[in-house]
Amino acid sequence: MKKKKWPFVYVAVITVLTYIPILLTVVYSFNASKLTSVWEGFSLKWYRELFRDRDLGEALINSLILAVLSCAFAVLIGTSGALGMSRRKRKLDDAVAYVSTLPIMIPEIILG
Template identity: 50%
Template sequence: MKKNSKFSSLYMGIIFFLMYLPVAVVIIFSFNESKLPVRFTGFSLKWYQELLGDSAMIEALGNSLILGVSSCLVAAVIGTLGAVGLARIHWKTKGALEYISILPLMIPEIILGMVLMAFFYLLNIPFGMLTLLLGHTVFCVPYILMQVKARLAGMDPSLEEAARDLGAGSFQAFWDITLPLIMPAVVSGSLLAFAMSMDDVVISIFVNGPRISTLPVKVYTQLKTGVTPEINALCTLMLVFTIGVFAVYHLTGRLLKRKNRLFSIKKK
């Protein structure tokens, strides 16, 4: 079968249709006047108004954003330094260390949540935002570490060696040469980790405190009383925000590439 045949285009069209149909349904019913998600009775913005007036939901969203950004920043530092360290060592136990570094992704979330809960209890750490931050950082680090590790594997080590030959120290060579080259991997890994942090329910339930609620936990607890189209409105706003972040990231990357290309042309 040819790669550009009509059948392959139809097949891909069906796949994308099935993937994005639920998303389209959520967006459409966020503007539905009726509370029942059965049929569209009329256009209305009342669910967005109720969402903006729901202080508990807005507070949970703020907690999730703070938690996601904080855990990704901490995980970005740990994951980047860990990937650089693993790339430079030549120990016999390097393979075991690489396996241990991605172990949080391989352990079922319910087991990881129970382990973290028992660990925090033994250390007598009060459950709240601190335990949530530590727990989310644990499973965010592997996403960034794997991205940076893959980028370092394809990077020419002679670039940093040339910087050292020109008089740069180890830290300066890393800061001026290695870090800018691996920054796209750090950003992409951080975005993936942020998405996983915003989506987490199981670990958050185990390490959460009684006074703090994240958005996924808030939505999960509302399932017992019934989910209103207010959740559809919230999902629509988050989808628009996510698309905006990726659009800005893509536009910034294109502008930087264009700037570097113009600089190289002028230099020639």
């Protein structure tokens, strides 16, 4: 049976269209000009300005601390919930499983 190549072409086009804006942002972040529409050459000027900003550095540290703490709490809560669900067998297990999938199903129901 011969495989059709159109699905692969479609995925390739969507992937390229998705990543082009990210690539352009990275390339133009090294632009010496203040305007993104004018290329004045390669420069690290804006990165030097970025790392000199003390408030931005504090915000980055706060964001990283918050990310690590929220990740740790999510792991603890998820693991304890999974262990609790696997060790207990109740009559309401089917209802609990249904209610836990509601946040996933509701958007599809509304769109349908």
